[in-house]
Amino acid sequence: MIGQERARSAADATTIPDTVSVLLVDDEPGFADTAASVIEKRDDRFDVTPATDAASAFGALETDAFDCIVSDYEMPGTDGLEFLRRVRDRYGDVPFVLFTGRGSETLAGDAIAADVDAYLPKHAVDDPYEALASRVSEVVSDAAVDRRLEHTAARLEALYDRSPDMIDIHDADGRIVDANRVLATELGYDREEIIGMNVWDIDEELAPEEAAETWRGLATDETLRLETTFRRADGTSIPVEVHVRRVDVQGRDRFLASSHDISERKAYQRRIERENERLDEFASIVSHDLRNPLNVLSGYLRLARETGTDSYFDRCERALDDIEGLIEDVLTLARQGDAVDSPEPVAFGALVEAYGRDVVESIEREGAEGDEAAEGEVAADGEAAADGEGIDVIVEADGDVLADPGRLKRLVENLVRNAAEHGGDRVVVGDLDDGFYLADDGPGIPTDRRADVFESGYTTSGTGTGFGLAIVERIAEAHGWEVALTEGEAGGARFEFTGVERP
Known part of the structure; x- marks a missing residue:
């Protein structure tokens, strides 16, 4: 009416x-x-x-x-x-x-x-x-x-209830007296469960004594901003930004905390940090690792001019090849670190058989070319290069994995080549419960040096650039895999990749 x-x-x-x-x-x-x-x-x-x-x-x-x-x-x-x-x-x-x-x-x-x-x-x-x-x-x-x-x-x-942020109100003792729906949902609790809990029951980084001191230091209506980690009911954690404000409610101290998930921000920060680390790494490579082959090139070029001996020009050409290989590895290292957004099913065993054979043939060709070059250098300086030898690749892996095919191919190539460069005659590739492994029968790697092999530029080979295993680690990280170096049954190096998803 x-x-x-x-x-x-x-x-x-x-x-x-x-x-x-x-x-x-x-x-x-x-x-x-x-x-x-x-x-x-x-x-x-x-x-x-x-x-x-x-x-x-x-x-x-x-x-x-x-x-x-x-x-x-x-x-x-x-x-x-x-x-x-x-x-x-x-x-x-x-x-x-x-x-x-x-x-x-x-x-x-x-x-x-x-x-x-x-x-x-x-x-x-x-x-x-x-x-x-x-x-x-x-x-x-x-x-x-x-x-x-x-x-x-x-x-x-x-x-309060429709805010996209997680909101709770707690007293001076840290006891939560109220919480909105978002906080309960994000942390996996019923709202009634959260009320009555202590703040440090959900904040992993908060110590009761430090918290009490911090709250006492806040003036009424003053706001404190901090970053911390919340623990969900299932035990998982999320990084959060928290704004805590001290308020007066009918003469009683209360603390209004508004929090939001900053996982994306943290991921972005980590990505920027990795990019900065790469820039530092590349700067180190350019200033140090490239200097050695450039010095070799300069020295042999001077000798070639002074003596007219053709073998010195051959040495210059090999120095240029070293520089080219180093540049290629640096670029590969940069590209392989990008996250794999759209992995696809890859027949892992078939890929290893195909590209493992390609690596073996490539090593054999390089060995033959090295023998020819060595024959020409004996007359010049009495030095000879080692003979290249082949390597057997045994595939015991079965089934598909979710991966970027191109990067998985590069990972296999680098590991097979690493085994060959360090005296291995046989590489075995097999399955793990949540991944795969690659083991060789070479001399292996001492326990105290296993953490070093994934560093850029680290090598014990006279022919490698020291980036092969660093690239392997980057490829694994880009897929979200973990890579661990252990000792194989034959005493050689065994690289285990876990966290690998299968279709």
Whole structure:
């Protein structure tokens, strides 16, 4: 109904109106009219509509909205308290003043029980009209304040529960007294479980003594920003940024903590750190590792010019080959570190058989070329290169793995070549429960040097650049795999790759 909607819209207002619309109900026509006239003259904010019974009052409520209703108690047909109950049922919490000539403790108790906003006996004051105007102002003002508080509380509750951040409130002892839905969901708890827990039950890095000291150091309304790690109910962890604010709640210290997941930010920071490490690594390579073959090139070029001996030019050419190989490995090292976003099923055994054979043939060709070069150098300086020898690749792996085919190929090539360069005759490739391994029968790697072999530029071979195993580690990291170096059954090196997914 129109009157019901208007009464409710007035009750929903959050400010005191400039004009206070009052419905005054009294069964004495002279008194109602007089009261309306006097009240309006005493305070020009009031606009008073008189009614002589409940029926005419409901008629007025159907067409107009009122900020306050004033009613006598004794009226024909319906008394003031029954009128109040019907008003509450139909129009909600419109401020209601019971203004009656019959005053008693019993009636006062009944009025309070019926939830009147004010009870005012006419005979209890010297100027009933002035007292009524004052009391109406009070109840309208109080109602507006209550509505503002309810409105604010509703907004805060909406912000609290609908916030994308994890929010909790804890006391000075660290006990969580409230938590929003997001915190419970993100950490895998029911909201009721979190309430009553201590902050350090979910914050892995927070020590109770340090926390108490930190909180004591905060001034009221001061905010502290920090980064920490939250522990979920299942034992996993997430990095978070937390903003803790000290607030006063009815004279008690409370701490409002708003937290959000910063996993993506941390991942980005780690990526930037890795890129910076690569830049430092490349700078070291350019300033150090390239200098040696350049010095060799410069020296043999000078000798070739001074003596005219062709074999020195051959040495220059090999130095250039070394430089080219070093540059290629550095570029490969840079590219292989990028994460593999879209791995695909790869028949691992077939890949090893195909590309392992290619590496063996390549090593054999290089050995033959080395023999030819050595024959030409014996006459020049009496030195000869070692003969290249082949290597057998035994495939015992079965099934597919999820990987980048090109990078997996490079990983296999580097490991087979590493075995050949260090005196191995046989490489065995097999499956693990969650990955695969590659083991050779070479001399192996001492335990105290196994951590060094994955460093860029580290080599014990006279022909390698020292980047082969660093590239292998980068390829594994790009796939999210772990690589470990152990001793194989034949005493050689065994490289184990775990965390490998299969289709």
